[in-house]
Amino acid sequence: MSYENVKFPEGSLFLVTGGAGFIGSNLCEALLNMGYRVRCLDNLSTGKYENIKPFEENENFTFIKDDIRDVDACLRATEGADFVMNEAAWGSVPRSIEMPLLYEDINIGGTLNMMEASRVNGVKKFVYASSSSVYGDSTVLPKKEGQEGNVLSPYALTKKCDEEYGRLYKQLYGLDTYGLRYFNVFGRRQDPDGAYAAVIPKFIRQLLNGETPVIHGDGQQSRDFTYIENVIEGNLKACLAPSEAAGEAYNIGAGGREYLNDIYDDICKALGKDVKALHDEPRKGDIRDSNADISKARKAFGYDPSYDFKTGIALAIDWYRENL
Numbered sequence: 128m129s130y131e132n133v134k135f136p137e138g139s140l141f142l143v144t145g146g147a148g149f150i151g152s153n154l155c156e157a158l159l160n161m162g163y164r165v166r167c168l169d170n171l172s173t174g175k176y177e178n179i180k181p182f183e184e185n186e187n188f189t190f191i192k193d194d195i196r197d198v199d200a201c202l203r204a205t206e207g208a209d210f211v212m213n214e215a216a217w218g219s220v221p222r223s224i225e226m227p228l229l230y231e232d233i234n235i236g237g238t239l240n241m242m243e244a245s246r247v248n249g250v251k252k253f254v255y256a257s258s259s260s261v262y263g264d265s266t267v268l269p270k271k272e273g274q275e276g277n278v279l280s281p282y283a284l285t286k287k288c289d290e291e292y293g294r295l296y297k298q299l300y301g302l303d304t305y306g307l308r309y310f311n312v313f314g315r316r317q318d319p320d321g322a323y324a325a326v327i328p329k330f331i332r333q334l335l336n337g338e339t340p341v342i343h344g345d346g347q348q349s350r351d352f353t354y355i356e357n358v359i360e361g362n363l364k365a366c367l368a369p370s371e372a373a374g375e376a377y378n379i380g381a382g383g384r385e386y387l388n389d390i391y392d393d394i395c396k397a398l399g400k401d402v403k404a405l406h407d408e409p410r411k412g413d414i415r416d417s418n419a420d421i422s423k424a425r426k427a428f429g430y431d432p433s434y435d436f437k438t439g440i441a442l443a444i445d446w447y448r449e450n451l
């Protein structure tokens with residue numbers, strides 16, 4: 128682990144919004160294992176109580192079932208919090224194309240509520256989830272902060288807006304905000320079910336169930352698939368980043384590039400399956416290739432991901448085998 132030496136003042140209180148989701152529950156778990164106090168705010172819309180149930184026994188853990196669209200709930204939740212990790216949002220590019228108004232409400236309105244509440248309550252660091260989708264139609268590789276194209280979906284636009292608010296909250300009010308542009312995160316507890324599930328857990332679940340997965344397009348699209356441990360590291364280190372590095376957004380990827388067809392083959396091999404995937408039309412709003420330049424986060428707060436794709440996928444497959 129490249130965050131084992133990360134230390135916060137004893138008794139620090141972290142608020143993790145979206146803490147019952149995939150990334151949020153992994154953040155809660157890591158913080159509890161490190162001995163810190165964790166408050167989790169989630170409305171259980173896309174997240175699951177079972178993701179946090181094991182933490183309820185820990186006296187350092189509190190769960191608040193509430194909604195980031197409610198500013199009073201955000202104010203209550205941030206009271207006394209030292210650090211905020213804002214993960215609550217609705218993901219999925221295709222779903223955002225179907226319901227743009229809801230995305231605006233949750234992903235922009237909710238994040239703005241959280242920034243405002245954090246400002247009012249004197250939170251030290253506000254670290255929030257952005258996304259590699261902000262690079263939009265830019266074909267430049269690797270993706271580097273400052274070289275964004277036009278966004279291709281309402282989802283990407285919500286994250287771009289959050290970043291603008293993050294910049295303004297630093298500039299106007301001095302709140303130390305750090306946007307983390309996650310690149311296709313995967314790992315334990317990522318939801319494999321439903322029409323909008325991410326591709327890695329979905330393939331694993333379908334293959335284990337004896338179904339035939341569908342790949343959108345020719346499968347030659349590439350992504351910087353990032354194992355969850357790297358994302359935990361990014362969040363922890365961003366909470367310790369200097370004030371001068373605030374108001375900015377940072378790529379949080381593994382720095383690699385995997386093709387979907389290859390990933391599919393790797394998963395089949397690991398599961399001992401010989402199933403030819405079906406192909407259909409490419410999805411609207413999807414980008415073709417993605418791969419992160421992580422030098423900005425490395426320089427600003429020492430982000431140094433230690434899990435490459437191969438290591439991460441082996442760990443993820445082991446977890447799904449035991450837990451599905």
Ligand SMILES: NC(=O)c1ccc[n+]([C@@H]2O[C@H](COP(=O)([O-])OP(=O)(O)OC[C@H]3O[C@@H](n4cnc5c(N)ncnc54)[C@H](O)[C@@H]3O)[C@@H](O)[C@H]2O)c1
Pocket residue numbers: 144145146147148149150151168169170171172173174175193194195196213214215216217218233237256257258259308309310311312313318325
């Ligand atoms: N998973 C990825 O690959 C990826 C990539 C880029 C960015 N992100 C961002 O990371 C964050 C976490 O994503 P995830 O993959 O863990 O998704 P997730 O759906 O598993 O988690 C999101 C959590 O937020 C909660 N939530 C949603 N709306 C809420 C609201 N109005 N009030 C309170 N809670 C609410 C959900 O119930 C859920 O538990 C999101 O902001 C997402 O956009 C994820």
